[in-house]
Amino acid sequence: xDAAVLTEPGTPAFASFDEPVPADGQVLVDVRVAGVxxxxxxxxxxxxxxxxxxxxxxxxxxxxxxxxxRVYFNGCVAPFGSMAQRTLVPAGSLFDVPEGLDDGLAVAxxxxxxxxWLPLQWRARLQPGETVLVLGASGVLGTIAVQAAKVLGAGxxxxxxxxxxxxxxxxxxxxxxxxxxxxxxxxxxxxGRIRDAAGGGIDVTIDxxxxxxxxxAMGAARRGMRHVQIGHSAGPAAELVAGxxxxxxxxxxxxxxxxxxxxxxxxxxxxLTGHAADGRITVEVERAPLAEVAAxxxxxxxxxxxxxxxxx
Numbered sequence: 001x002d003a004a005v006l007t008e009p010g011t012p013a014f015a016s017f018d019e020p021v022p023a024d025g026q027v028l029v030d031v032r033v034a035g036v037x038x039x040x041x042x043x044x045x046x047x048x049x050x051x052x053x054x055x056x057x058x059x060x061x062x063x064x065x066x067x068x069x070r071v072y073f074n075g076c077v078a079p080f081g082s083m084a085q086r087t088l089v090p091a092g093s094l095f096d097v098p099e100g101l102d103d104g105l106a107v108a109x110x111x112x113x114x115x116x117w118l119p120l121q122w123r124a125r126l127q128p129g130e131t132v133l134v135l136g137a138s139g140v141l142g143t144i145a146v147q148a149a150k151v152l153g154a155g156x157x158x159x160x161x162x163x164x165x166x167x168x169x170x171x172x173x174x175x176x177x178x179x180x181x182x183x184x185x186x187x188x189x190x191x192g193r194i195r196d197a198a199g200g201g202i203d204v205t206i207d208x209x210x211x212x213x214x215x216x217a218m219g220a221a222r223r224g225m226r227h228v229q230i231g232h233s234a235g236p237a238a239e240l241v242a243g244x245x246x247x248x249x250x251x252x253x254x255x256x257x258x259x260x261x262x263x264x265x266x267x268x269x270x271x272l273t274g275h276a277a278d279g280r281i282t283v284e285v286e287r288a289p290l291a292e293v294a295a296x297x298x299x300x301x302x303x304x305x306x307x308x309x310x311x312x
Contacts, residue, residue: 002312003084004034004058004293009046011298012058012083014291020080020088027091029064029073033287034082035107036300036308037061038231057081058293059310061110063103070097072269074110083293085312095269098277104285108140108307109273111257113281114265116145117272119206119228119255120152122264128153130203131222133194135181135213136233138166138305140283143173145206147281148272150174154204158197160213166305173282183234187212191219201225211235221248228253283307 001019004012022028037060042048044058052058059082061074072095077088097106120126132149136142137159149157159175161167167178177197181190194216195201201222207214211234218227218240227250257265275281284306288296296308 001085002290004081004290004310005055006044006052006058007055010044011294012044014293017055017057017080017084020077020086022088025091026077026088027066027094029062029066029071029087029089029094031062031064031082031085031087031312032070033103033107033309033311034059034062034084034290035110036083036296036310037111038300039111041297041300053079055079057084057087059083061107062087063097063106066094069094071095072097072106072110083290083310083312085290095266098273101273101277102285104287104307104309105276105282106273107309108144108283108285109269109276109281112140112307113144113272113276114257114268115208115230115255116141116206117148118257118260118264118268119230119253120145120148120204121271122260122268123228123253123255124204124206124226126152126154126204129155131156131158131198131201133158133160133198133202133205133217133220134175135160135205135207135217136209136231137161137170137175137178138163139208139303140305140307141208141230142206143170143283144272144281146170146175147173148275149204149206151275151280156199158194158202160194163305181213183212185212187215187219190216194220204228206230208232209234211238214238215240218245218248218250221250223249224251226251226253228255230255285309287311
């Protein structure tokens with residue numbers, strides 16, 4: 001079958017791969033679209049918790065069919081992955097895709113979407129009327145987080161990112177204010193701009209970037225702010241100043257979907273995709289044939305600011 005094959009750490013190549021044959025406890029999925037994510041790039045490079053065998057098929061998530069049932073899956077049985085015509089997944093791990101929801105948008109609701117929805121709803125327990133700051137808002141996760149915050153009742157949503165064009169688009173998706181990040185601004189100055197955009201302090205921060213933006217966000221915290229830490233694209237370290245952090249009584253909350261109880265993930269998927277099917281949450285999807293996997297992979301490395309999907 002056609003697949004995106006890894007024979008060494010790095011970028012997969014379009015090639016043939018053995019057909020998957022399900023064993024007990026496994027399900028064969030005919031893949032309709034496969035998502036391309038930062039975690040796929042990290043995994044293929046050997047920089048993630050799980051290391052791929054060689055050779056293997058790249059990719060974790062996708063939408064496909066099982067005996068006519070349209071499903072979303074995340075996590076394949078090695079050495080198979082999502083970027084192929086067919087793959088194997090553990091039985092019982094499939095989520096139904098709502099009727100009318102586009103395949104590409106459904107995939108966007110998976111790894112990225114759940115990492116936006118669950119930190120707001122389940123980890124931070126966002127309350128109606130609260131002010132939310134979304135760092136790294138130009139990415140797929142951030143774009144969904146801005147909309148999800150509004151759906152969940154946030155009173156004000158501030159989107160922060162480097163890309164000015166992306167920030168303008170986010171105002172059309174519900175952001176009440178935006179903050180452009182420069183990467184070189186002193187923490188105190190960025191804190192002031194965040195506070196101004198928020199019209200006061202921040203109650204909840206969704207943070208896939210860490211580094212200076214995270215420190216600035218905590219500086220703009222209302223007392224009891226929940227700062228949900230998801231990733232560190234701006235840097236792995238941030239030097240917290242004890243006094244301000246303590247005085248604001250900031251709750252620093254780590255988050256990764258793989259440690260969330262399964263019933264919570266399933267409920268989050270149903271709620272998020274329900275909103276997406278009804279048009280309340282969307283994201284730009286860019287499709288490409290599986291044969292172009294190498295070029296699409298580099299688009300992901302360069303931060304495409306949209307959901308990239310491959311079609312076998």
